[in-house]
Amino acid sequence: MQSEAKSEATSRDxxxxxxxxxxxxxxxxxxxxxxxxxxCQPKHGCSIYADRPAECRAFRCLWLVNGLLDDQWKPAKAKFVLTTSDDGIEVRCDPGFPDAWRKAPYQSEIREWAMSGEEHDVTVLIINGPRIILVTRERDFDLGHVGPDHRIVRELEGTRVVNATVVRASDLAKASDLDQE
Ligand code: SF4
Ligand code: SF4
Structure with a gap:
């Protein structure tokens, strides 16, 4: 989903x-x-650029808009796309390079984001197809296949994540209803 050629926050394209x-x-x-x-014409652009869907027009990856990420983080080089969600930062891996994020300098920097994020309830997820890894201050939680009807539940001690599990959204809703009774 190639975004517009220029971003507002940086002069990157x-x-x-x-x-x-x-x-x-x-x-x-x-x-x-x-x-x-x-x-898509890989490495060249969009063959329907003028008529691309609104979601393509609106999309900007983090590298495109955040000047603090240098050119090593350009998705074409890093082999992953950085995005944000309501919960935090997502590292969306090119399926051809599922472990690229583990290489220097990425993994240690991603861990730093997780460490500072824990103070503010911000999560850092590695998205490798349907497989999701939650990165935390001390370790990575490989959560396996996380579908759209699943939710990630973190167990906290203070702000520190000590465990993470995947549950069905419907089970979470039932547990919440029971808690309120
Ligand atoms: S329509 Fe164009 S911008 Fe959108 S995903 Fe396809 S190639 Fe990318
Ligand atoms: S991943 Fe980022 S830099 Fe690459 S085409 Fe998409 S918006 Fe542009």
Missing amino acids: CGDCTLCCKVMAIEALGKPANAWCAH
Whole structure:
């Protein structure tokens, strides 16, 4: 999902990067995550740029908008796309390079984000297809396949994450109802 050529916060443009057109799902096109968009010309751009869907127009990865991330973090080089969610930071891996985030300088920096994030209830997730890894101050929790009807539940001691599990959203809602009775 190649974004607009210029971002507001930096003078960067996507250049030869088209990785979001592979890793992101595009609802308007029925395009699943982790498959090239039929309109993408990898490393060149979008063949329907003027008519691309609104979600493509709106998308900006973190590297594009955050000047604190240097060119090592450009998705085409890093082999992952950084995005944000309501919960925190997401590292969306190119399925061809599922362990790229573990390489220097990425893994240690991602751990730093997790460490500072814990103070503010911000999570850092590695998204490798359906497999999700929660990065925390002390360790990584490999949560396996996390589907859209699943939720990640963290067990905290203070702000420190000591455990993480995956539960069905419906079970979580039932437990919440019982707590309120
Ligand atoms: S429509 Fe264009 S910008 Fe959107 S995902 Fe496909 S190639 Fe990328
Ligand atoms: S991943 Fe980021 S830099 Fe790469 S094409 Fe998408 S918005 Fe542009």
